Amino acid sequence: MNWYPFLTGLSAPQQLHIPDGFLSAPVAIIGWVLAVLTIAYALRQTREQLGERQIPLLGVLAAFIFAAQAINFPVAGGTSGHLLGGALAAIVLGPWAAVLVMTAVIALQGLLFQDGGLLVMGWNIINMGILTAFTGYLIYLAIKRIGGSEQRSILIGGAIGAWLSVEVGASATAIQLALSGTTPLNIGLPAMFGVHALIGIGEALITVGALALILRSRPDLLRQGEQAGGTASAAWVAGGLLISLIVAIFSFAASGSPDGLERVAEDHGFIGSALDPVYHILPDYTIPFIPNETVSGIVAVVLGTLVVFGVAMMIGRMIKTERAESHS
Amino acid sequence: MHIHFTDQYHEGESLIHRLDPRVKVILTVTFILTVSLTPFGAFGSYVMLFALLMATAVSAHMAPIYLLKRSIIALPFALAAITLPFTVPGDTLATVPIFGGITISQAGTIRFVSILIKSWLSVQMAIILVTVTPFPAVLWALRALRLPSPLIAIVSLMYRYLFVLYEEATRLLRARAARSATVDGVRSGGSIVWRGQVAGRMAGSLMLRSFERSERIYNAMLARGYKGQLRTVAHSHLQTIDFLVGTVTVLILLTILLFARIW
Numbered sequence: 291m292n293w294y295p296f297l298t299g300l301s302a303p304q305q306l307h308i309p310d311g312f313l314s315a316p317v318a319i320i321g322w323v324l325a326v327l328t329i330a331y332a333l334r335q336t337r338e339q340l341g342e343r344q345i346p347l348l349g350v351l352a353a354f355i356f357a358a359q360a361i362n363f364p365v366a367g368g369t370s371g372h373l374l375g376g377a378l379a380a381i382v383l384g385p386w387a388a389v390l391v392m393t394a395v396i397a398l399q400g401l402l403f404q405d406g407g408l409l410v411m412g413w414n415i416i417n418m419g420i421l422t423a424f425t426g427y428l429i430y431l432a433i434k435r436i437g438g439s440e441q442r443s444i445l446i447g448g449a450i451g452a453w454l455s456v457e458v459g460a461s462a463t464a465i466q467l468a469l470s471g472t473t474p475l476n477i478g479l480p481a482m483f484g485v486h487a488l489i490g491i492g493e494a495l496i497t498v499g500a501l502a503l504i505l506r507s508r509p510d511l512l513r514q515g516e517q518a519g520g521t522a523s524a525a526w527v528a529g530g531l532l533i534s535l536i537v538a539i540f541s542f543a544a545s546g547s548p549d550g551l552e553r554v555a556e557d558h559g560f561i562g563s564a565l566d567p568v569y570h571i572l573p574d575y576t577i578p579f580i581p582n583e584t585v586s587g588i589v590a591v592v593l594g595t596l597v598v599f600g601v602a603m604m605i606g607r608m609i610k611t612e613r614a615e616s617h618s
Numbered sequence: 619m620h621i622h623f624t625d626q627y628h629e630g631e632s633l634i635h636r637l638d639p640r641v642k643v644i645l646t647v648t649f650i651l652t653v654s655l656t657p658f659g660a661f662g663s664y665v666m667l668f669a670l671l672m673a674t675a676v677s678a679h680m681a682p683i684y685l686l687k688r689s690i691i692a693l694p695f696a697l698a699a700i701t702l703p704f705t706v707p708g709d710t711l712a713t714v715p716i717f718g719g720i721t722i723s724q725a726g727t728i729r730f731v732s733i734l735i736k737s738w739l740s741v742q743m744a745i746i747l748v749t750v751t752p753f754p755a756v757l758w759a760l761r762a763l764r765l766p767s768p769l770i771a772i773v774s775l776m777y778r779y780l781f782v783l784y785e786e787a788t789r790l791l792r793a794r795a796a797r798s799a800t801v802d803g804v805r806s807g808g809s810i811v812w813r814g815q816v817a818g819r820m821a822g823s824l825m826l827r828s829f830e831r832s833e834r835i836y837n838a839m840l841a842r843g844y845k846g847q848l849r850t851v852a853h854s855h856l857q858t859i860d861f862l863v864g865t866v867t868v869l870i871l872l873t874i875l876l877f878a879r880i881w
Contacts, residue, residue, distance in 0.1 A: 309692035310744075311737025312699065315654040333768050342846040345768060346836040347829075349775025354828035356780060357787040361824070363817035364807075371814055373821055382825065394773045398780075402626060402753055404691055404744045407737075409650050472699050472733060495811060499818015500825060508826055 310407030321412030371492025377426025392419030
């Protein structure tokens with residue numbers, strides 16, 4: 291049994307494990323700072339929640355997520371559906387425990403198998419661990435709250451949460467690549483969003499299958515995950531991450547360039563060939579170019595999220611009314 | 619699958635193997651940070667960094683071909699930077715005669731090639747680290763470098779049970795393959811949704827087994843006097859040679875970085 295084909299097969303279709311070199315150093319370091327703060331808080335929260343069981347439980351479940359990522363199913367044309375696992379872990383364990391489980395998985399993949407870089411690991415942890423866990427968990431809870439705690443709303447909540455968690459992680463990756471000047475947002479974001487809309491379906495199907503089985507054999511586990519606590523703080527941190535992401539985008543946009551020195555060098559080359567005064571070139575090109583792209587990207591993300599939230603709300607309502615009718 | 623597939627460590631006897639794991643972790647991260655701070659298009663510096671990388675590999679008795687084979691893992695991500703030659707403004711290098719002519723800019727091409735080289739250099743150094751250091755020693759170094767010890771404990775435990783659960787997953791996959799017989803020309807297997815649900819139930823049952831296993835492990839740990847923390851003994855102590863190699867390497871990296879930034 292060889293590990294390499296299994297690992298490359300794992301990372302190739304997902305395109306979420308960012309290797310070193312694709313993010314600029316400032317962007318990578320911001321990612322580490324955000325990740326470390328969240329992990330530190332998660333460590334404290336799970337310590338209260340799990341006590342001494344923290345290390346054995348989370349360690350074995352991290353190994354589970356790693357192994358479960360090898361479980362695939364054929365889709366079409368040689369492609370296959372995979373599990374990322376952040377949403378599933380968050381629904382069963384609670385968001386803070388899931389953050390630690392996913393952090394361990396991503397750390398091991400990066401350290402031992404070079405699946406994802408070391409300097410950019412902060413963002414990999416945020417994209418695939420923190421954002422997926424919070425998105426999956428909060429959507430699942432919201433739909434359960436609207437639709438009631440019967441099996442159908444649990445499964446629908448799990449499905450939408452899992453699908454959206456992959457989308458949020460992919461969109462965040464696209465934003466970081468744009469901030470580093472690797473992929474323009476107007477190309478990267480639609481591409482990541484589009485590809486992961488399909489990959490997210492695999493994630494949703496596997497998550498629902500797993501939840502259905504757990505619901506039938508150990509329903510007590512799901513109740514534990516919900517009472518894991520930290521829902522309010524989870525929402526705060528998710529909001530805080532979102533705000534800091536937006537602030538980061540705007541601060542980079544305001545400075546007019548994602549990576550100062552390189553941009554300046556390019557502008558100089560451009561100026562040299564255009565033979566025009568500097569103050570003529572700047573308003574025509576640098577300032578309008580970046581912010582427009584960034585702002586349109588932000589608008590796209592916000593609109594997309596709102597649409598999905600709207601659809602989720604509507605589905606929740608439909609379940610609720612249907613249930614009310616069948617009861618009457 | 620055998621346990622040593624879970625470690626990339628290759629037994630060997632060299633100066634690099636003998637270095638303190640803390641020094642090796644710090645130098646790897648410093649190398650990757652240097653690569654990251656090197657500007658785009660500084661090809662002279664890339665060559666020097668590559669020379670340093672090869673010197674490390676050779677003195678650790680590693681075959682360059684092994685490094686090359688392993689470093690392919692980061693290749694698929696190159697797709698993320700593929701648009702650069704077309705989107706970055708600059709002198710036109712060539713024009714592709716599709717969609718009414720798409721221009722390839724020189725600045726964009728340089729940036730694209732630079733990103734690929736930087737990524738490739740970084741991933742190779744990370745490979746060298748785990749090839750010359752046993753993974754438990756890497757984890758010990760991270761703990762000694764003051765990373766949160768519960769987090770390192772979780773990763774250590776995960777690493778210990780990785781192959782157990784991976785084997786469990788392999789058994790589930792084998793069982794599915796065994797009951798999924800196909801006949802040529804006859805359509806087999808259900809819809810995508812059905813297949814997804816089957817994979818999902820496999821993941822669910824693996825999750826329940828992991829839960830129960832973690833309970834057993836916890837009880838076994840309690841029986842052996844576990845009090846909420848894993849305790850380790852020091853793997854190694856810093857020697858003169860560690861300081862020497864560390865200082866020299868950091869100086870070389872600084873010189874390369876200065877060279878890249880000034881010229």
